[in-house]
Amino acid sequence: MSEWDFVTQMAEESDCGLMLDVNNVYVSCFNNDLDPEDFIRSLPHERIVQLHLAGHTDCGTHIIDTHDNFVVDKVWELYQLAHKLTGGVSTLLEWDAQIPDFDVVHGEVLKARDLIYNESETLKTKIRVNTNSTASEDPAQRPQRSATIPQPAIFVAAEVE
Numbered sequence: 001m002s003e004w005d006f007v008t009q010m011a012e013e014s015d016c017g018l019m020l021d022v023n024n025v026y027v028s029c030f031n032n033d034l035d036p037e038d039f040i041r042s043l044p045h046e047r048i049v050q051l052h053l054a055g056h057t058d059c060g061t062h063i064i065d066t067h068d069n070f071v072v073d074k075v076w077e078l079y080q081l082a083h084k085l086t087g088g089v090s091t092l093l094e095w096d097a098q099i100p101d102f103d104v105v106h107g108e109v110l111k112a113r114d115l116i117y118n119e120s121e122t123l124k125t126k127i128r129v130n131t132n133s134t135a136s137e138d139p140a141q142r143p144q145r146s147a148t149i150p151q152p153a154i155f156v157a158a159e160v161e
Helices: 003-014 022-032 036-041 075-084 102-129
Strands: 019-023 050-054 090-094
Touching: 003 036, 019 075, 022 036, 022 075, 036 075, 050 075, 075 090, 075 102
Parallel strands: 019 050, 050 090
Antiparallel strands: none
């Protein structure tokens, strides 16, 4: 059984929400020669209630999820994919060791905000440009969420500047 099948079955049987650590997916997939995009696409997106971002230590032959560095470009790409597939859920940036000055950590948080903002602006532009189609606005096209899983507000303005 794949890890994503196990997580899906566990979440469905326990009827719980999931926290998706995007960096952990990247690290695990690198270390086990799996495709991290396939991993994220295979999860039950309707159950994901929060995304986590972090840095890691690249040892060449393997990666350790240390939460002590900048988020790498590939993890940012996976974050954008996960954010899109979940319909937009809250994000937490983790930096647990070798913590730099606040401005550095804050800069990483602002990157996440900017990626989300750019994604929502692109969607708004597509909706405005394509006035003959309402598929993007159709609720049936949005990820369906369980009524029993608490969900954060999908479009909340960032309170960090």
